[in-house]
Amino acid sequence: MLPPGPRTPKILTTYRLLAQPHHHYPRWRERYGDPFTVRAINGTVVITGRPDLIETIFRADHRTYAPFGVEAVGPLVGTASIFALEGEPHRRERKLMMPAFHGARMRAYAETMANAADAGFAAADNCDAPRLLDAMQAISLEVILRAVFGVSDEDNPEDYAEAIVQLIDAIHPAFVFMPFLQRRLGGLSPYARFLERFGEVNEMLDTQIDRRRKEPGEDILSMMLAARYEDDSQMSNGQLADELRTMVVAGHETSALSLSWAIDAVMRHPEVEQRLRDEIDGLGPDPDPEALAKLPYLDAVCKETLRRHPILTESLRLLKEPMTLGEYDLHAGATVSPSILLAHYDPELYPEPERFIPERFVDRSYGPFEYLPFGGGHRRCVGAAFAQFEMKIVLGRLLARYDVSLASPVPPRPVRRNITMAPHDGVPARLTVRRRARRSGAPASLRSAS
Numbered sequence: 001m002l003p004p005g006p007r008t009p010k011i012l013t014t015y016r017l018l019a020q021p022h023h024h025y026p027r028w029r030e031r032y033g034d035p036f037t038v039r040a041i042n043g044t045v046v047i048t049g050r051p052d053l054i055e056t057i058f059r060a061d062h063r064t065y066a067p068f069g070v071e072a073v074g075p076l077v078g079t080a081s082i083f084a085l086e087g088e089p090h091r092r093e094r095k096l097m098m099p100a101f102h103g104a105r106m107r108a109y110a111e112t113m114a115n116a117a118d119a120g121f122a123a124a125d126n127c128d129a130p131r132l133l134d135a136m137q138a139i140s141l142e143v144i145l146r147a148v149f150g151v152s153d154e155d156n157p158e159d160y161a162e163a164i165v166q167l168i169d170a171i172h173p174a175f176v177f178m179p180f181l182q183r184r185l186g187g188l189s190p191y192a193r194f195l196e197r198f199g200e201v202n203e204m205l206d207t208q209i210d211r212r213r214k215e216p217g218e219d220i221l222s223m224m225l226a227a228r229y230e231d232d233s234q235m236s237n238g239q240l241a242d243e244l245r246t247m248v249v250a251g252h253e254t255s256a257l258s259l260s261w262a263i264d265a266v267m268r269h270p271e272v273e274q275r276l277r278d279e280i281d282g283l284g285p286d287p288d289p290e291a292l293a294k295l296p297y298l299d300a301v302c303k304e305t306l307r308r309h310p311i312l313t314e315s316l317r318l319l320k321e322p323m324t325l326g327e328y329d330l331h332a333g334a335t336v337s338p339s340i341l342l343a344h345y346d347p348e349l350y351p352e353p354e355r356f357i358p359e360r361f362v363d364r365s366y367g368p369f370e371y372l373p374f375g376g377g378h379r380r381c382v383g384a385a386f387a388q389f390e391m392k393i394v395l396g397r398l399l400a401r402y403d404v405s406l407a408s409p410v411p412p413r414p415v416r417r418n419i420t421m422a423p424h425d426g427v428p429a430r431l432t433v434r435r436r437a438r439r440s441g442a443p444a445s446l447r448s449a450s
Helices: 009-019 021-032 052-059 069-077 088-102 104-106 108-122 132-149 157-169 172-177 188-215 220-226 239-269 270-281 289-293 295-307 340-343 384-401 435-439
Strands: 036-040 043-048 065-068 318-321 322-324 328-331 333-337 402-406 416-419 420-423 429-433
Touching: 009 021, 009 036, 009 172, 009 416, 021 036, 021 052, 021 340, 052 220, 052 322, 052 333, 065 322, 069 172, 069 188, 069 239, 088 104, 088 220, 088 384, 104 384, 108 384, 132 157, 132 172, 132 239, 132 384, 157 188, 157 239, 172 188, 188 220, 188 239, 220 239, 239 270, 239 295, 239 384, 239 402, 239 420, 270 295, 270 384, 289 384, 295 322, 295 384
Parallel strands: 043 333
Antiparallel strands: 036 043, 065 318, 318 333, 322 328, 402 429, 416 420
């Protein structure tokens, strides 16, 4: 038997999930308890924000699950993507990819991330209120092109950037959450436009993969080309293209959104801004990117941003085997979901959860069933460490060199953008070079990144 939950028509429930999860998830939990069941167009899901039940889900054997929503998101990333794989193929793929995103290999990209940040902020000159989301998207994309794809100046990175942005913009939440809308309709549907962009990006990826096979570099693509499975086989071009596309879909938007939320939050809390600037200024006017990534308060600010503004609201799992979740015995075929949103707003874990308080991550640490911005268990995001490393470097470089004045006195509300939650206004702001940055020879101002 499934837990109780809202009995509204599926289309209305789906709309509420898409439009106002921050409002309806807590409301449903208060009314029906935890866990509760949501019946939406893309499936029936048992949702929980309780750490003990999240632990039950994340600790289950990897063979217990199949990936949720492959028919919906699979066309976006490809059937060979780590997202679409399950069981032993998923384990093998994950083991192959993990080294590229951790340890010394990840730290080798620090300078690339810092250079992308500096260039991105310097590219927004003579604009009173650029949308910081636009600047952050440009920076995140530059990092992906350089560090992941291995694109150089000779490879026309502008063409890659334009094609990827058009692909991301063509992803519509309607055909993601409602797969039956994945129809061409004579080439006039949103899905048809997406497929056109998909093909253009695929051609570019094939070109870059062939180039890196002949001329390996220090990028993640080259590492993946050189990696071997346990049977000594390599990834095919199709597998590589699917994984690269997954990194774009999963990494580009999420990094840019997290940074945009972070800047907005810091600037609305002067005490946080001052403490953070004091810590960053201790590294000098041109802080080393790896040193930035080690700053404890900067780390706490980034963690609190991801708690307060989770980019994804849930972590979905399709059961292949029965599971006992609390007092409920769930059958195979049911879907379970730790709710990132509910866990991060649990007042017993995070007193005054609506407030932005980075100190909570200085004063204590949280377990993987209490804090889960990148999901958890055997399907936790492979690029989580890479994303957090990039977030600290980009935010640190910005605050080391620029003062930021937000254009709106009202905090942005979260809205659905593709499958993510974004600030509705893109965080318009005015950026001014700090005096110490000006003395160090940093760029004098910013141009619009839009």
